[in-house]
Each structure stands twice: as C-alpha cells, then as structure tokens.
Amino acid sequence: MSTTVVPPSPPQKLNRIGLGPSDYKGNKSTLCAGCGHNAISERIIEACYELGVEPHRVAKLSGIGCSSKSPAYFLSTSHGFNSVHGRMPSIATGTMLANRNLISIGVSGDGDTASIGVGQFIHLMRRNLPMIYIIEDNGVYGLTKGQFSATADLGSTLKNGVINDLPPIDTCALAIMLGATYVGRSFSGDKKQLMALLQGALGHHGTVMLDVISPCVTFNDHVGSTKSYSYVRDHDAPVGDVSYIPFFEDIVVDYDPGTTTEITLHDGSRLLLKKLNADFDPTNKTEALKILMEAHDKGEIVTGLFYLDTQKPNFMELLNFVDEPLATLPESSVRPPKKVLDEVMNSLK
Amino acid sequence: MGTTDLAVKVASTTTSRHEKVINDLSIQVATVNGSGSQSANTVLLRSIFRMGIPVSGKNLFPSNIAGLPTWYTIRASKNGYIARRKEIDFLVAMNPETAEEDVLSLRAGASAVFDEKLNLQRLRDDVIFYPVPFDALVAPVCPNAKLRKLVRNMIYDGVLAKLLGIPMGEIHEALKQHFMKKPSAVDLNFNAARVGYEYAEKNLPKRGRFYLERMDATRGKIIIDGNAAAALGAMFAGVTVCTWYPITPSSSLAESLASYMKRYRMDPVTGKATFAIVQAEDELAAIGMAMGAGWAGARAMTATSGPGISLMAEFVGLGYYAEIPAVIFDIQRTGPSTGLPTRTQQGDILKNAFLSHGDTRHLMLLPASVEECFSMAVEAFDLAEEFQTPVFVMSDLDLGMNNWMSDPFPYPAKPMNRGKVLNAKDLERLGGFERYRDVDGDGIGYRTLPGTKHPKAAYFTRGSGHNERAIYSERPEDYVNNMDRLSRKFETARKRMPGPVLQESDGAEIGIIAYGSTHWAIVESLDQLRQEYDLPVSYCRIRAFPFSERIMDFIRRYQRVYVVEQNRDGQVYELLRIEADAEDIPKIHSIRHYKGVPIDARSVTDEIVSQEGKK
Numbered sequence: 017m018s019t020t021v022v023p024p025s026p027p028q029k030l031n032r033i034g035l036g037p038s039d040y041k042g043n044k045s046t047l048c049a050g051c052g053h054n055a056i057s058e059r060i061i062e063a064c065y066e067l068g069v070e071p072h073r074v075a076k077l078s079g080i081g082c083s084s085k086s087p088a089y090f091l092s093t094s095h096g097f098n099s100v101h102g103r104m105p106s107i108a109t110g111t112m113l114a115n116r117n118l119i120s121i122g123v124s125g126d127g128d129t130a131s132i133g134v135g136q137f138i139h140l141m142r143r144n145l146p147m148i149y150i151i152e153d154n155g156v157y158g159l160t161k162g163q164f165s166a167t168a169d170l171g172s173t174l175k176n177g178v179i180n181d182l183p184p185i186d187t188c189a190l191a192i193m194l195g196a197t198y199v200g201r202s203f204s205g206d207k208k209q210l211m212a213l214l215q216g217a218l219g220h221h222g223t224v225m226l227d228v229i230s231p232c233v234t235f236n237d238h239v240g241s242t243k244s245y246s247y248v249r250d251h252d253a254p255v256g257d258v259s260y261i262p263f264f265e266d267i268v269v270d271y272d273p274g275t276t277t278e279i280t281l282h283d284g285s286r287l288l289l290k291k292l293n294a295d296f297d298p299t300n301k302t303e304a305l306k307i308l309m310e311a312h313d314k315g316e317i318v319t320g321l322f323y324l325d326t327q328k329p330n331f332m333e334l335l336n337f338v339d340e341p342l343a344t345l346p347e348s349s350v351r352p353p354k355k356v357l358d359e360v361m362n363s364l365k
Numbered sequence: 366m367g368t369t370d371l372a373v374k375v376a377s378t379t380t381s382r383h384e385k386v387i388n389d390l391s392i393q394v395a396t397v398n399g400s401g402s403q404s405a406n407t408v409l410l411r412s413i414f415r416m417g418i419p420v421s422g423k424n425l426f427p428s429n430i431a432g433l434p435t436w437y438t439i440r441a442s443k444n445g446y447i448a449r450r451k452e453i454d455f456l457v458a459m460n461p462e463t464a465e466e467d468v469l470s471l472r473a474g475a476s477a478v479f480d481e482k483l484n485l486q487r488l489r490d491d492v493i494f495y496p497v498p499f500d501a502l503v504a505p506v507c508p509n510a511k512l513r514k515l516v517r518n519m520i521y522d523g524v525l526a527k528l529l530g531i532p533m534g535e536i537h538e539a540l541k542q543h544f545m546k547k548p549s550a551v552d553l554n555f556n557a558a559r560v561g562y563e564y565a566e567k568n569l570p571k572r573g574r575f576y577l578e579r580m581d582a583t584r585g586k587i588i589i590d591g592n593a594a595a596a597l598g599a600m601f602a603g604v605t606v607c608t609w610y611p612i613t614p615s616s617s618l619a620e621s622l623a624s625y626m627k628r629y630r631m632d633p634v635t636g637k638a639t640f641a642i643v644q645a646e647d648e649l650a651a652i653g654m655a656m657g658a659g660w661a662g663a664r665a666m667t668a669t670s671g672p673g674i675s676l677m678a679e680f681v682g683l684g685y686y687a688e689i690p691a692v693i694f695d696i697q698r699t700g701p702s703t704g705l706p707t708r709t710q711q712g713d714i715l716k717n718a719f720l721s722h723g724d725t726r727h728l729m730l731l732p733a734s735v736e737e738c739f740s741m742a743v744e745a746f747d748l749a750e751e752f753q754t755p756v757f758v759m760s761d762l763d764l765g766m767n768n769w770m771s772d773p774f775p776y777p778a779k780p781m782n783r784g785k786v787l788n789a790k791d792l793e794r795l796g797g798f799e800r801y802r803d804v805d806g807d808g809i810g811y812r813t814l815p816g817t818k819h820p821k822a823a824y825f826t827r828g829s830g831h832n833e834r835a836i837y838s839e840r841p842e843d844y845v846n847n848m849d850r851l852s853r854k855f856e857t858a859r860k861r862m863p864g865p866v867l868q869e870s871d872g873a874e875i876g877i878i879a880y881g882s883t884h885w886a887i888v889e890s891l892d893q894l895r896q897e898y899d900l901p902v903s904y905c906r907i908r909a910f911p912f913s914e915r916i917m918d919f920i921r922r923y924q925r926v927y928v929v930e931q932n933r934d935g936q937v938y939e940l941l942r943i944e945a946d947a948e949d950i951p952k953i954h955s956i957r958h959y960k961g962v963p964i965d966a967r968s969v970t971d972e973i974v975s976q977e978g979k980k
Contacts, residue, residue: 072822075661075815088825088837095815097660098827099653100679106650110657110665113606113641115816118661136653139646337638342605343662343814347781349639350603350664352629354776360597360625361773364587
C-alpha cells in the first residue's frame, strides 16, 4: 500500500469580504465550447469577486434562450430565476420592488430582448430600474438552431446562406433614447473593456444596459456573419478606453487630463474614460446617438461606454417607499390597526 | 334597448293591482352616458338607505365615454332582497333615444317621470305618466349653463322624493355626504332637487300604489362597491406590491387601493410608503412584476379581467410550476374576446381553474358579497403564501362596480400567514434545505427569499423541469415526483379552502348550487319557490375551488341538484361533473343565465319550476 501525499492546494486569494474566486463560480456550463456567453459569465464572476459583492445580495434573472441559461453558470450561491421568454424585465422589476437591497443582474439574449421581449425591455429602460441588464448578442436564435434575431445586421447571412433583409434594432440607441442611465456595448472577446464596464455597472444606481457581442460558434461564426469573432475583431471601433477604480482603492492614475473624463459613481467608485474621439462626451445623449448612427453607416461595431447619467432618479427613488425591503416588513407595518378599518366603515354608513 | 331581457309581461304576483305597496319597488333611471347622472342616482340610493330601507343600485352602462344609453336601477326591498329585478315600477326617462322603448318595456301600472317635450303619454294608457319641464326648471336654479346638464338630473331626485315620500332632509344629508368637500355643490344640487319637489307638489298629483316609508333595516350598515371592498381587504391583508394594467371592470380596484394606501400606509411627514403600486405597460408585465415580487417575498397582487387573464396565462403557469405566490383579482366581464366589456358574467371559471399549458390547477376564491370581497382578499394573500402559488379571487362586474348594502367588515381575526419561509437562522439549524422536497407530506416545500444571508439559502427558480433540489432535470422520475407532489398540494388546499355555505330545507328533495354574485337571486328565488309553489329547496353556495368534499355530500343527499350560474356553458356544472361520483352525475342539472345583465330571482324560479314540471 503506497501512501500518496497530496500537496496542499495553494491558498485562494481572498477578496475584501473574505471570499475566494471559487465562491463566485457557478455550475458547469452546458453551452457550446467557445460560446461567447461563457466568457461573459467569467467576467461577471471576476467583477463580483474583485469588488467583494456579497453573493446573497445578488438576484440573477433571465428569460429563455442560450443566453438565459447563463445565470446558472455564475454565482451559484445567489438566488436565480430563469423565467419566460422575453419577460425577465417584469420579473426583475417585481423582484426589486420587493427587495430594494438586492443587486439585480439580468442576462438576456438578442431574441429574448429585441424580438419577443422588446416591449418589456423598452419599459425597463424607461423606468431606470436599478439593475444590470446584459444582452448576450449573437444575432441568432441558438437554442432553436439558428434563425435570425432582430439584432442581425442588414445583409448578414445565416450559415445556410439566407440573407437578412431587415435592419437591426440597435438596443443601445433604444436604451439611451428611453432613459437607461448607463449604456454601453462590448465584445465577449475584449476582457479588459468588458471587465471595466461590468465593474462600473456594479457601482451604478440606475438601469445599466450592456449589449455584449457574443459570437455563436455553432450558427453564426462564418464568413457572411457580422457577429462572428473575426468580423467583430476587424470592425470594433472603441469610442475610448474605460478604466475603473473601485471605491476602496485610491490609486492615482496618470492620465492626461486633456483627454480623460473621470466620473464618480454612486458608491464612490470612479470610471476613467480616456477619449479617442476628442468630441465625444458620454453624458450627452445626442452625441451618443450620433456615434451609434454613424457607426451603422460605416459598418463598424462601436464599443465602449456611450452614455452615463448619475443624477437621474431611479424607479425606486420615484416610488419613495421605506428603506427596508417591502418583502420583510412586519405585520405591524403593513396591516393598519382596527381603528383605521372602523374609520373607513364609518365613512361608508 | 340595451337591457333586452326586461320583460313586458307581468310577473305573477300575489298583491292586487290597487293595493298600496310600501318599500318594495324598483326605479330605473335612463340617461345618456356622460350626462353626469351618477351623483343624482347615488344621492337617490343613499336617501332611501337613510330612511332605513334595504336598497341596492345597479349601473347598466355601455362601453363608451359619452352619448350612448345607460341605465341605473335602484331596488328598495323591505325583505332585504338586493338581487336585480327585471320589472321596473318607476321609470325616469331622461334619454330621448331610448325613451319610447323604455316606456314600452314597463309593466302595466308602472310610472314614468319624463321630460315633457318627449310627449311619452301618447304611447300607453296603462302607465302613469309624470311630465316634467326639466329645462325650464333648471335655468333659474343654475345660472351657469355649463353645469346645467349635471344639475338637471337632481331635479328628478326632487320629483321622486315627492312622488314616493322621501323626506327632503334625507336628500340634503345624502348630498352632503356625496359632495363632502364642496358645500357650494351641495347648495346648487339641493336647490335643483327642491325645485323638482315643489314642481311635483303643485303639478303632479300622486297616482299609483308605490310608496316609501321609514323603517329600521339599515342601521349600522354600509354601502360600498366590491372593488373598493377588495381593495380594503388587500390593504388589511398587508399587500406590499400591486402591479396592474387598466381594464374594465377591474381598474377601480387598483385605483381604490392606491387612494386607501396613500391615506393609511404612507408616512404623512416623509411621504415614505410601505407599498409599491405600479401601473405596468400591459398585463404580461403586470403579472410578471407580481410574480417577481412574490418570488422575492412581497405580498403581491394584480387586478384584471378576462382579456387580461388570457394574456397572463403563461406567467400563471410558471407561478404554478415554479411555485410562486401572487393574488390575482379577476373582475369578470362578458366574453369571449372583447365581449361586452361593461356587462357582467361568470365566464372565467373554467379557464382559470386550468389556466396555462400542461397539467395545471389553480386555487380560486368565489366571493358572493362585498363583505366576502373584503374577507376573501385577506384570505387570498394567506393562501397564496401558504400554498406558494397564484390564487384567483373571482369577482365580477356586478359585484365589483355596483354599490351594495352590507354589514361593516370585521377586522382580520388571524395574524398574517407567510407560509413556509426559512430564514438564515433556520438554515443554520437545518444545515440547508431542498426547495421542492415534500418534508411535511402536504405537498408544500420550503422556500427562502432572495437576500437571505446564508450560503445555503439560494436556489434556482425555473419553469423548466426540476428535481427536489431545484436543479434542472428531465428525468422521468423527477418529473413525475414533482407533478404528483403538486397534486398533493392541491388536495391539501381542498381541505384548507373556505367550505360551502349550506342552507338546507326540511323535506327538500332538490337542491340548488350557486356561487358568487348569483347568490342574491338564489336567496330570493328560494322564498319564491316556497311561497308560490310550496316547493322547499336546499341551497349550497360554493366558495372555493378545489371543491370541498361537502359539496359532493350535498349532491349525494338530493334527488336533483340545479347548478345556477351566469355563463352559457355551465362552467361550474362541468367542473362538478368532472369531480362527482359516476352515479351522481345524472342528478346534476344546469341553469344558465348569460344576457350580460345580472341574474334575477324570477328567471331562476321559472326555470326550476319548469324543469321540475310544476308549470
């Protein structure tokens, strides 16, 4: 009988709340190997770990589709809800109404958001509900084997050669027009940009809408696709560099003040936006829409943080309800005393 | 005319044509939608109520903002009958478009107050006519021409006060209650009523046999509509999230709730509320938000009607399978499709019992009165959380939008039941939990709320197949296990839901089963059957689905059982036939009323007598 000595695994580096990276992992993904969605899950795990997000405070929400399976693949100690096709925004709204202390991370797809769910998506943006809404955008329906979605570009083709003859819905432009207060686009293959956008998102107190181009390796990673890895890499036009400094770090960053904007988020974290285009101002709606429209004309996929408003009240602030979660208010707070019923009854006599 | 089941024939009655009839009459006011008759009608109703006479009011209105015919019917009944009655004793014909038809549909001996310009007395010689020059009377009391259209209606209140014997003091008091914050409106309207009274005193000598006299049968009672009652119930149930989308006839439920909650559940200094009421973008979002809120632990509700329910079907199926509490008030109206949006029906019973795809069954409460709209609203929130499932409260337009006399509502007797929710301490003690395991053998699992600070608290909610640990599974045994547990949960609910109310008569061979707002016609019909046909009948009022075993016992005890309801297809009749023993099925008979207007006792009586071969 031989004795095997198992070397102790190297200690995990713990974050500021004492959790390691493995505490933020989810179940093993059942998505295709190489699917962009898995890379997005990894960034969510990293971002939450690095910022020391408490997993029990996170509610993971989704609709139906490949993308909507994602919440199972990160933060396995957070409550999750895989709801119905296109209707995650209403579930998210109700969840936040019940418990305003939650951090709501919704993952949707381009079919789930821009086709069946476009109605609820629009109204979520209008309300500026405090949540992070991520579209894993590949331009096709993966789970039903490759039909076009409403974000597929005009003229792009399916694997079998079918050409898309309708223009795409630009979810970022829609979100900006309707009232979302943190709107950006990224690419699942751009770790650095996506990470910074997600970290900034966690410090924002309104609707975060991130459209992440996430190529579908099975149905939409071919020559005629405008959402393939190679196409996105060749046509990615970042509007700037996004860097993020969490509220608990005070690093002096040496950016040239002439080309950098610094924005303080609600929790005291900061976003540093290094401009590539000197005219671009991420707090100006018109500028943001202009850059999106121009990119469409040029066939570019513009990425970065397009619009940010840290002042607009979010939906919970408008409703002005008590600070503690409505879900756990005691009976004494929610059932008026008998004298109230007596008063109402007397008024009806 | 719109209320086409108004019978021209004289119903059988034991009183002679010339006998004085006290405190037993029905008044119908026919106006044009949007002409502001609601105040005059409410004041008339309240004045009679203030005289101590049991009274009910029903508004028959079109799906229209202004211009189409509308009718308001007031029934005063010394016996306390508050169901609709088809026969009209006193008509107030204010709508030129329908005036002729309205007069022609009266029974002989009835009276008609009308605008003298319409010259209606030419139509019949067996009706008593009271012509009134409304325009000439209103001009001097209401110099503001814009208000005249509204104030004009108060004149008929004055005329009726004189003709029927309502003291003007009661009209004044009712006006004060109606225009609480506007003394000038009280004066203006009272002047108009007084002008009507004085005109009748001088020019309209009383004929006919109908009189109102003070009695003492309304002391301590209240008047309220079912939607306001349900809203109050929701408030006292401790509702925290209400998400809704406007639809007739349910909108006033959410609107009443908003006004009560602003008054009683909001800090007057900070304006901070212990609730959220959100008008959603559509019914899909309304139920989705309620589901999200219920999942996260709020007492959540929505209010809608048939077309809204159709849109909510997918989410309600999710709520059943993923086991999420929410309360859905369905204020039923006449379907199918858009149907008759402002008319009443009990048409959503069968649909809601099995709403959504696959094998689903839902809990339903069936309120019959405004008091039950209140108490069942309270009960519904407990049931939703106890059973972790959507619960329907099946009101209807008649109950929801009409004014009903009632005893005051009792304060909830039991503390709120939040169901099987585990907190962090419980999880520490138990070392974890399995969301969909039937620990107690009642089919109900334990749940945790998002935000619970414990590493074992989280589980994953999904509408797809799952095992006891809430993990995705397509294994046949996991699916069967889950579906069988849901059946067990439904059987647990069968014992827990409100049972039937039985009223059994000695010597009765036959029984009636009814539910919801149909109840009031049955109460009156039982008396008619006994008094006019010497036919004792027992009565079983169903108050919930799943059906109590006591309902099946009731069917077993009688030779024939008539299920009376307001829909074409006998929806509860069909449900009972599904659940009844094979030998009892032939005993169950169906009586259906589906005209869009509330059911009346005479229709029930006639049908039973006919089916029993007594006529």
